[in-house]
Amino acid sequence: MRKCIFYLALIVVLISCDKDDSVASPMDTLHEDYFSENIQPALNDFKIQIEKQIELSENFKLETTASNFNKLQDQWLNCAKAFSKTRVYNLVAVKAKYFDLHIYNFPINPDQIENNINEQTVYDSTYFTSKSTVSKGLGAVEFLFFNNQDPNLALLLFQKDTFRIHYLLGVSQEILRQTDLLINFWEQGYKETFLSARNVSCVENARCLAFNQLINVLDVIRVTKVGKPAGLENSSNASLESLEAYRSESSLALIRSSIEEVQYAYTLSHANFATIIEEISGSKVLTNEIDSAFQSVYSNIDAIDTSLYEAISTNNPRVELLYNSLFDLVKYFSVDAASILSVTVLPTDNDGD
Known part of the structure; x- marks a missing residue:
């Protein structure tokens, strides 16, 4: 009888292990x-x-x-x-x-x-x-x-x-x-x-490469698509003709579209990074802070009631508010989130996405 109980218990344990292993x-x-x-x-x-x-x-x-x-x-x-x-x-x-x-x-x-x-x-x-x-x-x-x-x-x-x-x-x-x-x-x-791609080296690790591209897109927006055209990066001189989509007055719409996709990949998609961060940290604190940072960027985009070209031309102070909120969002990704994910942050190419 004891042998029967032992083998039954062993089967239960093995089944339990199989179930645990099957959960990705x-x-x-x-x-x-x-x-x-x-x-x-x-x-x-x-x-x-x-x-x-x-x-x-x-x-x-x-x-x-x-x-x-x-x-x-x-x-x-x-x-x-x-x-x-x-x-x-x-x-x-x-x-x-x-x-x-x-x-x-x-x-x-x-x-x-x-x-x-x-x-x-x-x-x-x-x-x-x-x-x-x-x-x-x-x-x-x-x-x-x-x-x-x-x-x-x-x-x-x-x-x-x-x-x-x-x-x-x-x-x-x-x-x-x-x-x-x-x-x-x-x-x-x-x-x-x-x-x-699951190598320790970031350049051969899918998770690291994908997350770095989120950082890269946000920083390119901050530097190349807002900062440099507005004279907020290394020079106080505006460079309006370097502004993306200024002829169609669509600069802000394209910026928002990219940021929305970053947010989708980070939080909203079935394959997202926020779930991993919450699993590692055992907390939603950073996810909530990043979500708040996204909302701040969107609010600053919406607060510019002209084209970005015109806002820069008229020295609208809301442009700098947008630039600063983008910087805060980049820091959350490149410092806090990257640290939890153990991701090496690669150099950002500010000349393009």
Whole structure:
């Protein structure tokens, strides 16, 4: 009888151990799900948006009306916001392929764009392969749609020159081609490399690389997209033409879109970092503090009731409040959260995302 009880107890213990082993930790699920839950949806949404822009461009080619043009302008913003979310996943190996610069480089060179249009040639992938990133991508499309903050002139130029529409379609098709290359890079190999990257070294650890990119995006926004244009970084001189999307007056919308995606990856996604931090620390304190810091940034964005370009031009003090709140958010990520996660913080590339 004792032997029966012993073996029964042993079976219960073994079953219990099996159950414990089958419960995946948040750290494991992050590695497994970060691509499917975060990266892939962001990339696919951007592809959908650029395909819609091409469709609307074809319609505009047939009828160069103000109504069709307004739809294109609205769609440009949809594309730019969608792409701003993909920047959150522009990890080191991805960045090394320069997809981001080919899809959306800024600032652009209007003179070079005009010279390209004046060539009146076939604007296909062969043509754009040899052209600088300052004359193509979403930055070039913004210039075509909004000129130098003069959308009425932009429409008139399209109506006067069909080669301008050809250039628009060529640039848009090239963006789509680069987007397909970016998606293929992930799906045809790098997602598996990312999944299995569990080395102690940060550059070979998926969790470390992904978290560093969140820090990088926030710091690039603080320095490159707010600080330098506003004269708050190393120089008191404003640099308005270095401001992203100032022609369309969309700078704040793109900043907010990127920050929302950082928050999604950190807290809201099924594959998020907050759950891991709470598991390690046994507390929601830092999660609540970071959430409060996000809300502070959003409040400061909303408090600017003009374009960021105009706010900087008029020395609106709310710009500096936004800059400071971004700095607070960056510190939470790069110091407190990184410490709990035992993540090595890599140098930030403030020249891009």
